[in-house]
Amino acid sequence: MPQHAAPPRRSPFLPRLLLGAALAGALLPAWAADLRIGLSSDVTSLDPHFVNIAPNIAFSDHVFDTLVKSDAKGKLVPGLAESWRALSPTTWEFKLRQGVVFSDGTPLTAEDVVFSLDRPATIKNSPGPFTSYTNQIIKKEAIDAHTVHLHTASAYGPLPLDLISIYVVSKKAAENAATEDFNSGKALIGTGPFKFAAFRKGERIEVTRNERYWGKRPEWDKVTFRILASGAPRLSALLAGDVDVIENVPAADLARLKTNPQVTLAQHTTWRTLFWQLDQFRDQSPFITDHAGKPLAKNPLKDLRVRQAISKAINRQALVDRTLEGLAVPASNINAPGIFGYNDAIPMDTYDPAGARKLLAKAGYPDGFSLTIHGTNNRYINDEQVVQTVAQFLNRIGIKTKVDTQPVATYFGKARAHEYSFALLGWGSLAADFTLRAIAGTPDPDTGWGTWNWGKYSNPKVDELVSRALAAVEPAERERFARDAAGAALADLAVIPSHHQLATWGLRKGFAYDGRIDEFTFAHEIRSAR
């Protein structure tokens, strides 16, 4: 299909040489209602139910809506559902917004919603299905055109939260559509702020404003997403004026960008919290020895005093200021501030190497021990340096620490096979009970708890509080349990929290964005600014 190049903002009549110099400071975009965004990862499929990965979800949000949405801070707000409530512990009622139409003019009905909730389970060959968000629903009923009842097998409080991940497609357009039909745009009919215009895989996606959109009208007539996966080309596209907004600004270039008058930066604390998972199930952990290299009699990480010593040995403020160049804030919780279930009563462990040494001595390790810690080198902001910095902190309290970092593709497999003793993980979730279930819940393949509990931490009290939170359909009650669960897990240092990452967007002068906790770049939330 014929495509337009990035729209030339420069008049072709003026001599080019002059232009470069003269317009370098004058590329004001306000009069053009076009927006060009440089994305940092590839959108692999436009089918909103095919694979659950962030770049695909971010695109889906431009064309489709969900029943429940999360706002920029991670709070649940009405989407296609105007309101929802639990009629009983296992039955939920969702009232649909009146007068919503798809971009092809068909009105949205409860039938479309039921169809969309059924669809994820019918997708074949998905490596990351959305079924974990629909599995809890055992029965879906379209009561009338604008009322849907959803039944769960047991009381399940996070149902509205699960529904922020299921995009509502048009039954008419998607009923017999394959993933290919979504990529061609044929089946890509949604109720969202934009509608599909063109897709060139691995290169660009174009959307135009959906004039029938029910919500706030986006400012842009046309939005072009360009896939600019490597940091340097993404940044140079911004500097050259080929795109207006980029996500994921390379950390190394931030300092220089701050002094560039053409560019503004938008930053937001994200849901991604980094923490250390500790082997708490083996009596002899594979990467822990005495200083001579011989195995220890028991696993020191099982001793709370040792975990406390390690937490006190980490200077979180120095870590975020120096190693992370200000791109993170210190963490006391395993969810970011503002996330459902964040417990602000949990104290931040202060840097206290002397106290840490005392705790180690009390636990029977006055001279420390030897440890190898593991982490990624291509997943999180400056992750390799973070691992090295923490190793230095541990060395200071007598724990002789070696570092091993790996690409995420090999790292996750080994970590999930419980091969490490002390390993770094970053986790993003919009609810503390969800995080705790996966990270600190007692691993059990039947319940699906503890799927990412690398150290097999197990605490009946935490399990109990998390299951009560998950079963609470009253949000206030659920939040109380979730908070208490977080408090119990962190008092016991189930994991050692490190920091919450910030996300950074780069915008050309004339554009404004507030950023989002979920790191997504939404064209409908980008504004022009004078």
Next chain:
Amino acid sequence: MTLFLLRRLLQAAQVLFVMSLLVFVGVYAIGNPLDMLVDPQATAADTARVAAALGLDQPLWVQYWRFLANALQGDLGISFLHGTPALHLIVQRLPATLELAVSALLIAVLLGIPLGLWAGLRPDSFGGRTVMAGSILGFSLPTFWVGLMLIMLFSVHLGWLPSGGRGPTREFLGLEWSLLAPGGWRHLLLPAVNLALFKLALVIRLTQSGTREALLQDYMRFARAKGLPARRIVGVHVLKNIMIPVVTVVGLEFGTLIAFSVVTESIFAWPGIGKLLLDSITQLDRPVVVAYLLLIVFIYTLISLAVDLIYAALDPRVRLAGGQAA
């Protein structure tokens, strides 16, 4: 000739088989795609269902056997991440890479041979020395750095050319081509030059040394003594004799241009197969990685076959009998 072609095909089939085995085992060893792709909050039952649907629950040899059986029917598997056939995904992106590689090769040959000839004929002139010194730069500057400098100069500072991406294309033979679309060359120019620099330096040096060597040969002296015009001496007697090494190297280098345009493609956000490979490796999208590498082996085989055929045309002494293929 027929025997020669048959032998070549048989060799290619063997190489493809060994390659597929190596790549399959290699990618399997990196990690489990399920750890990367399945929603971290999914239950173990969900994960098991995905593994079964993608065949990842089977032991390695069963997975390989299934792959081989399908591959023999022309089905190289479906990309985990994209949900479309891996081969289709690659073929869709191949024109972008081919176009880039051919343009780079043309730049290298069309500039490199005349410059090399000139430098070879006048090795002590200022121009000749400049060309040879310049070619050292072409060898020694890393591609990614030159690419970034080109972008900084021509896109960011001067604003003459776009910083990356493929720009407009026009459909021809069912595929998209930049060069056929108005303005498409503006997107192609910087990446093609960047990719060509190293090859350009190579061609210059090969041509220059070949020329200097040829000039010392007896037949040159006879040609001059016979009073042939300089144009004919250079155009026919020198050029024809230095072409064999140039053709060999250019042929092989064309393969590397396609296979290793990864760096240039990622710097210029050029949507070719190199970029696809990189993404697929980091995401453990095994079907795409395997299909890509098999395709590259296949292309290499074709190129070396073409090189052999061109040899025979250039030098009548080379016979394409079985076994003696270079």
